[in-house]
Amino acid sequence: MDELLIKQLESMALEIALAAGSLLVNERPVHLSVDTKTSETDVVTAMDKAAEAFIVESIKAERPNDVFLGEEGSVNISPNPSNVQWIVDPIDGTVNYLHRHPIWSVSIGVKVDHITQIGVVHAPLLRETYLAVKGQGAFLINETGKQKISISRNTTLGHTLVATGFSYESEKRKKHSKVISEISDKVRDFRRDGSAAIDLCMVGLGRVDAYFETGLHPWDYTAGALFVQEAGGVTGGLAGEPLNDELAIAANPGVFNEFATLIRDNYQKFYLSLRFK
Numbered sequence: 001m002d003e004l005l006i007k008q009l010e011s012m013a014l015e016i017a018l019a020a021g022s023l024l025v026n027e028r029p030v031h032l033s034v035d036t037k038t039s040e041t042d043v044v045t046a047m048d049k050a051a052e053a054f055i056v057e058s059i060k061a062e063r064p065n066d067v068f069l070g071e072e073g074s075v076n077i078s079p080n081p082s083n084v085q086w087i088v089d090p091i092d093g094t095v096n097y098l099h100r101h102p103i104w105s106v107s108i109g110v111k112v113d114h115i116t117q118i119g120v121v122h123a124p125l126l127r128e129t130y131l132a133v134k135g136q137g138a139f140l141i142n143e144t145g146k147q148k149i150s151i152s153r154n155t156t157l158g159h160t161l162v163a164t165g166f167s168y169e170s171e172k173r174k175k176h177s178k179v180i181s182e183i184s185d186k187v188r189d190f191r192r193d194g195s196a197a198i199d200l201c202m203v204g205l206g207r208v209d210a211y212f213e214t215g216l217h218p219w220d221y222t223a224g225a226l227f228v229q230e231a232g233g234v235t236g237g238l239a240g241e242p243l244n245d246e247l248a249i250a251a252n253p254g255v256f257n258e259f260a261t262l263i264r265d266n267y268q269k270f271y272l273s274l275r276f277k
């Protein structure tokens with residue numbers, strides 16, 4: 001891997017995520033205009049669009065041939081695309097942003113030749129930034145500086161604190177509630193913070209032990225999944241599959257197998273019918 005390229009992508013991703021975070025905090029209008037997407041609960045704000053445009057334009061100014069996958073629709077428009085792809089969620093946790101709840105993030109993943117090399121999740125109101133560089137580790141950046149972190153050491157399913165999130169589709173929400181109800185006596189407790197990117201980083205940081213969700217998109221999980229892996233954690237989807245849009249599971253290595261089996265079994269039980277609709 002070209003070390004200079006990785007260094008350039010890392011500093012661009014960090015700098016642009018921080019600048020987008022400032023824009024989202026400082027330029028939020030008093031009355032935020034909001035549209036809905038797939039359902040009444042799936043919202044997009046004028047600030048999602050403004051932040052994504054800012055991120056894409058900032059990248060293009062330095063690297064005009066890179067390609068994009070952005071939640072608000074940015075795709076490759078370069079006639080001569082490079083092998084670098086930026087996967088951008090300008091606000092992961094839009095509903096929280098809309099409600100002035102502090103848990104939301106700017107999430108930027110960077111792939112080179114289809115492999116995620118950099119993940120940056122910046123949570124402006126938590127005053128924290130989570131950085132992962134493939135092969136180099138996972139780092140927490142805050143006012144005290146930059147420190148390498150690692151995942152929790154819990155090995156007991158019953159002590160496992162589980163983060164999760166709900167899809168915007170009502171049928172999936174109902175099924176997800178059933179899974180949660182079914183496993184509620186097997187784990188310590190649940191957290192639903194409202195940003196999948198932050199949830200994944202919380203696994204990496206060891207602040208929760210595991211995470212699962214269905215129906216995510218690459219912009220929700222690309223950066224956070226690398227953070228989990230670089231912190232020493234494990235990610236996956238259905239048996240034999242990587243973490244993907246259908247099923248996202250992440251945990252520390254001490255509980256991953258047991259936790260993933262529990263989630264996969266219940267996924268089969270409550271969700272699989274959806275797959276064939």
Ligand code: IPD
Nearest residue numbers: 091092093094165166194195196
């Ligand atoms: C959402 C958040 C939420 C998760 C949803 C995602 P968005 O992303 O990550 O926590 O439960 O599945 O879609 O729409 O705020 O970018």
